[in-house]
Amino acid sequence: MSNRRGPDFETRMAGDEEIPPPPQFVDQATVTDDSVYDEFEVNWPDCWDRAAATLDWFDPYESVLPDDEPPFEWFAGGTLNACYNCVDRHVEAGAKNRVAIKWESHLGETRTYTYQDLYREVNEFAAALRAQGVEEDDVVTLYMPMIPELPIAMLACARIGAPHNVVFAGLSADALATRLESADSRFLVTCDGYYRRGSAIFLKSKADDARLKAAHDLEEMVVVEHLGETGHLGAGQHTYDELVEAHAGAEVAPVERAADDVLFLIHTSGTTGEPKRVEHVTGGYLAHVTWTSQAVLDLKPEDTYLCTANIGWISGHSYVVYGPLALGTTAVMYEGTPNYPERDRIWDLIEENAVDVFYTAPTAIRSFMKWDTSLPESRDLSSLRLLGTVGEPIDPRAWKWYYEHVGNGTCPVVDTWWQTETGGMMITTLPGVKKMKPGSAGPPLPGVGARVVDGRGEEVPANEAGYLVLTRPWPGMPLALRRGHRWGEDAAKFDVDGWHYFTGDGAKVDDDGYVTVLGRVDDVINVSGHRLGTMEIESAIVGVEGVAEAAVVGGNHEVKGEAVYAYVITEDGYEEGEDLRARIIEGVEDAIGPIARPEQVVFTPELPKTRSGKIMRRLLEDVANGAELGDTSTLRNPAVVEEIAAKVRAQS
Ligand code: WTA
Numbered sequence: 021m022s023n024r025r026g027p028d029f030e031t032r033m034a035g036d037e038e039i040p041p042p043p044q045f046v047d048q049a050t051v052t053d054d055s056v057y058d059e060f061e062v063n064w065p066d067c068w069d070r071a072a073a074t075l076d077w078f079d080p081y082e083s084v085l086p087d088d089e090p091p092f093e094w095f096a097g098g099t100l101n102a103c104y105n106c107v108d109r110h111v112e113a114g115a116k117n118r119v120a121i122k123w124e125s126h127l128g129e130t131r132t133y134t135y136q137d138l139y140r141e142v143n144e145f146a147a148a149l150r151a152q153g154v155e156e157d158d159v160v161t162l163y164m165p166m167i168p169e170l171p172i173a174m175l176a177c178a179r180i181g182a183p184h185n186v187v188f189a190g191l192s193a194d195a196l197a198t199r200l201e202s203a204d205s206r207f208l209v210t211c212d213g214y215y216r217r218g219s220a221i222f223l224k225s226k227a228d229d230a231r232l233k234a235a236h237d238l239e240e241m242v243v244v245e246h247l248g249e250t251g252h253l254g255a256g257q258h259t260y261d262e263l264v265e266a267h268a269g270a271e272v273a274p275v276e277r278a279a280d281d282v283l284f285l286i287h288t289s290g291t292t293g294e295p296k297r298v299e300h301v302t303g304g305y306l307a308h309v310t311w312t313s314q315a316v317l318d319l320k321p322e323d324t325y326l327c328t329a330n331i332g333w334i335s336g337h338s339y340v341v342y343g344p345l346a347l348g349t350t351a352v353m354y355e356g357t358p359n360y361p362e363r364d365r366i367w368d369l370i371e372e373n374a375v376d377v378f379y380t381a382p383t384a385i386r387s388f389m390k391w392d393t394s395l396p397e398s399r400d401l402s403s404l405r406l407l408g409t410v411g412e413p414i415d416p417r418a419w420k421w422y423y424e425h426v427g428n429g430t431c432p433v434v435d436t437w438w439q440t441e442t443g444g445m446m447i448t449t450l451p452g453v454k455k456m457k458p459g460s461a462g463p464p465l466p467g468v469g470a471r472v473v474d475g476r477g478e479e480v481p482a483n484e485a486g487y488l489v490l491t492r493p494w495p496g497m498p499l500a501l502r503r504g505h506r507w508g509e510d511a512a513k514f515d516v517d518g519w520h521y522f523t524g525d526g527a528k529v530d531d532d533g534y535v536t537v538l539g540r541v542d543d544v545i546n547v548s549g550h551r552l553g554t555m556e557i558e559s560a561i562v563g564v565e566g567v568a569e570a571a572v573v574g575g576n577h578e579v580k581g582e583a584v585y586a587y588v589i590t591e592d593g594y595e596e597g598e599d600l601r602a603r604i605i606e607g608v609e610d611a612i613g614p615i616a617r618p619e620q621v622v623f624t625p626e627l628p629k630t631r632s633g634k635i636m637r638r639l640l641e642d643v644a645n646g647a648e649l650g651d652t653s654t655l656r657n658p659a660v661v662e663e664i665a666a667k668v669r670a671q672s
Contacts, residue, residue, distance in 0.1 A: 049452025060466035071311030090504025094304035101274035103179035106345035126356035146176040147270035148263035156181035159205035165214040188332025193229035211244035279303025288440040289553035299499040308444040308496030313343030321348040367399040379408035411549030419458035443496030477516035488527035545574030560611035566594030575644025583619035596623035
């Protein structure tokens with residue numbers, strides 16, 4: 021197996037340093053006993069009781085996992101409500117005046133919601149949704165930026181058993197329309213607009229556009245007036261404030277959901293041209309994210325916690341909203357970007373809020389390092405107890421910078437590997453138990469089965485690269501996997517004995533069982549922690565007038581991890597050049613959003629193809645990375661690769 025990263029990637033990742041858990045951290049950590057690993061082995065699957073015990077159930081479950089063949093009915097027979105677990109139970113337990121969400125806006129405004137405030141507003145909005153006709157199991161799409169009304173709307177949906185379908189606000193109207201259709205969703209909550217790096221983005225007009233484009237009619241649309249620029253509201257459109265005011269003081273009983281009932285849908289990029297719909301269920305998902313928030317992030321009710329993930333993606337669902345709130349923690353929610361208005365904004369937030377636990381992405385860490393290494397040191401970050409990363413591989417250099425300059429050498433760093441499909445963390449160190457190895461995520465969490473295999477499904481020897489597969493079901497697994505479905509890319513890949521799920525990642529395992537994740541090996545690329553499907557981008561480009569064919573690959577990027585490289589063949593009669601390049605970029609932004617914008621558009625008369633007509637993407641990746649070109653002998657047109665490489669060199 022080869023991974024797509026540049027040739028020096030594995031060397032950079034091969035940190036062999038070991039760092040023990042800092043003693044002052046261990047002294048107070050929730051999980052400190054190594055025996056937890058054995059306990060999970062010996063008692064599997066009943067060990068997962070431990071995760072379920074972090075929650076309050078209405079009806080207790082009869083069995084943790086009745087059968088180890090699909091369908092996997094985690095916590096069968098149990099009923100619960102996610103909103104009850106994230107809000108009501110803390111109010112009932114006397115924590116009503118503890119801060120649940122401290123919102124820090126882009127422009128310096130703050131809003132604070134205690135658990136009581138959250139209880140009130142979630143109930144009012146739940147009542148409003150019901151009054152709009154939302155019934156149990158109706159899907160409500162939430163197309164909103166990082167404003168408090170987003171988690172409030174998620175919890176209101178959870179309260180009434182209406183699965184939410186959050187769409188990242190940076191995605192385009194077309195992308196929203198596709199996701200409304202895929203979820204068969206007739207209710208939309210959005211906002212008039214928001215600021216990003218000081219300029220206003222009007223979301224409502226994108227939502228209106230999507231409404232026209234979606235194949236079915238929207239019944240109701242709710243608009244949060246965030247900028248105060250809502251303008252005209254048509255039939256079936258209401259402002260959030262108007263609805264909440266009309267239901268002031270309303271209380272809605274949390275509905276009892278079966279453990280297997282869907283809590284939310286989320287779309288991510290897969291290996292086809294279509295977004296991949298992932299459905300997470302109430303019991304297993306919530307147990308998984310709450311348990312890992314406690315065991316890995318070490319979150320406690322008295323903690324203040326900052327996670328920079330956007331709620332539009334899975335990291336924000338699991339570790340801004342559900343996990344931390346289920347534990348009754350204070351979550352700082354940040355609307356803006358780390359470099360606005362200044363590059364010390366994050367350190368400012370940590371200092372001001374005396375943040376205990378900080379969870380971010382390697383791409384952010386690489387930016388911090390690039391901007392000014394001394395910035396974090398000019399702030400008092402001594403409140404920090406634990407640091408985490410997620411979203412991409414972190415190389416040892418960035419890991420160490422984070423550990424030393426942000427954590428002052430006293431905070432463990434948890435490098436957490438997981439995916440939209442896993443719902444919650446799967447591979448990482450338990451920070452109060454395990455030594456850390458910079459660059460390696462760590463062993464699978466207790467109870468998690470992971471293996472690295474070759475193309476035939478055989479386990480590879482230690483320290484050799486292969487495909488990362490999960491070999492045991494886990495509570496946070498999504499509906500499709502519970503039911504025994506295999507996603508296309510999984511089924512196509514290879515045959516491993518027994519149940520397994522192919523993650524799409526390459527990895528290797530060392531002699532201690534620590535997993536180093538090497539990056540995607542399928543047609544998914546990871547740009548600044550954003551997961552993008554090359555096929556989706558290609559189909560957007562091919563839709564542009566004047567384009568005959570396109571191939572998209574990821575090339576290495578110092579800060580973003582990977583960047584989008586688009587190789588394009590023009591149609592006869594069209595000229596390559598600035599005009600077409602601009603239209604290609606616009607086409608991608610319209611179909612997906614600015615996050616998928618190609619870094620480089622390279623016009624080429626031909627694409628490197630095998631004799632059977634398959635595009636050799638690996639070679640295009642080598643070209644993007646300026647790497648030595650791999651074997652070109654099987655190409656129908658070997659000379660074309662050198663030609664393309666020369667063009668890329670000229671453009672960069
Ligand atoms: C990558 C984000 C290395 C990986 C939670 C995975 C990582 C994809 C790590 C999922 C990590 C995530 N080390 N790679 N700690 N965490 N990834 O679905 O390629 O947006 O398959 O979920 O991100 O991205 P997704």
